[in-house]
Amino acid sequence: MPAIANRVASLGTTVFTEINDLALKHNAINLGQGRPDFDGPADIIAAEVAALQDGKHNQYAPGAGTLNMRKAIADHAGRFYNLDLDPNTGVIVTAGATEGIFSSLLGLVNAGDEVIVIEPYFDSYVPNLQWIGAMPVYVPLRPPAWTLDPDELRAAFTPRTRAILLNTPQNPTGRVFTYAELKLIADLCIEFDVICISDEVYEHLTFGETPHIPIATLPGMVERTVTISSLGKSYSVTGWKIGWVYGHPALVTGVQRAHQYVTFAAHHPAQTAAAYALSQPGTYYEDFLTMYTAKRDLMMAALNGSGLKAFAPEGTYFVMADFRDVFDGDDVAFARYLTTEIGVACIPPSVFYCPEHAEIGRRFARFAFCKGDDTLRAAGERLAKLKR
Ligand SMILES: Cc1ncc(COP(=O)(O)O)c(C=O)c1O
Structure with missing residues (x-):
């Protein structure tokens, strides 16, 4: 056998x-x-049902996602984070954030590169890194408050570091990185010319006065960050597996080249409902x-x-x-x-x-x-x- x-x-x-x-x-x-x-939400589910039945969405979607959905992602990032994305070249729709992360690693990291992983990490990160032949370099968050040790973080950056995998708000600790913590990471990314792959699937789940700050909004980061999110957590539809990646076209091109041979395109009817979800009022x-x-x-x-x-x-x-x-x-x-x-x-x-x-x-x-x-x-x- x-x-x-x-x-x-x-x-x-x-x-x-x-x-x-x-x-x-x-x-x-x-x-x-x-x-x-x-x-x-019933209205978001109804939008998917309507898309399934209108006779226009049951064949392949465009590989990068429908223009309507890519525009909705760009509008959402503009509305919440003041980011200026080009829906044609800076956004792609993936089969959940899980595929967005894998396609980002495939498209942006070479075999032998070091990639910094903050622990405890989301479970797909390390197998994905192993499959592409990259070397994970681990930096733990320290309990009880789950904070980064600045010296440990700096020591993880080397001339071989290609990328850092960031997750904020963070599963499983529930931490939301502060501006000061993100600035520390951003400054090191700039100093060592490192890409940040930022997993922000819990972007709408921060409590009290805690803001979610996408690292792409920090000075010097927009050209070195790809941001990944998805529909599952923010709209309670984890079964739909619709996600997206956005960032500078020079980086998103790499993700798109990988995505075209991983899934080619994401579920078509759900993209109509996802665009509707992303435009929900405050x-x-x-x-x-x-x-x-x-x-x-x-x-x-x-x-x-x-x-x-x-x-x-x-x-x-x-x-x-x-x-x-x-x-x-x-x-x-x-x-x-x-x-x-x-x-x-x-x-x-x-x-x-x-x-x-x-x-x-x-x-x-x-x-x-x-x-x-x-x-x-x-x-x-x-x-x-x-x-x-
Ligand atoms: C941190 C993190 N990233 C990514 C995912 C996967 O998201 P999706 O279901 O959109 O693939 C999850 C799901 O639990 C998660 O917690």
Whole structure:
């Protein structure tokens, strides 16, 4: 029997699959996966249904995305961030942010290049880097406040650094990088002539007064940044897998060349609905944040009542909780225990680190609060059993 390729042989089944299976078996409340358990807005879904039925969208979309959608992405970036994008040359539509990230790496990074990865990282980054033969160079965020050590960050930049993968608002820590933190990264990118690949899928999920600042808006960054986002988180339609990449045409050209042979084009009918979603009025985003602020408060109340320690996240729908006061093993043991004995599933975050830094994640659990309010309350009741 022929063997599978070396580049995937070591990937195997992830701990996510194990925890999901355990959650099902033990009827646990699943706060592991970052997938909303409620539906997206009815009018946005109706726009997709209309596009499916109007007889104009069931064949291939233009490879870079429909002009209507590319214009909507450019208008959205202009409206929220004052960015001036050319919809014809500076924007492409991808099969979710996941494809946007992979096509960006394929189109902008050479084999042998170093790419800086901030830990804990989103899980596709490192396998993608390995597939293109690039070398990840890891810089951990330091708990409890999940901040960058400026000296560690500077030490990661070398003449071989080609790119940095940034994610703000950040999964899984819930951090939203401040202007000062972004300036530190930007200045190093400029000094070392490095590209920033900025994953901003949680751009509309920042709480209170915390602003989301795209790094492309910092001085000198627009020509060295590609920004990636998607529809899934901001409009609660993660199943649609519609994303986009925008930036300077000189960089987006590279992403487009890769994209044309990865997926060629993204789902056509959804692009009409996505363009409609991106043009939602300000009240949509206010209501969205009101909903998630209430969920974050329910999640924090659940953690506080259980003896788990966490900072309220500044953004995203994730929170990292320190379990040392209530459990003695590592994060994988805790996730198994919580799922099977307490009835709440979470993710062990040591999997989002390189082996040398995995220790940092071993006393934390990641909880996702993109769930119904009653589900979060019920999780709180179960988590209270943890308290010693
Ligand atoms: C940080 C981050 N980037 C990218 C993605 C993937 O986005 P999409 O579903 O649009 O591919 C996710 C989804 O969880 C994420 O958390």
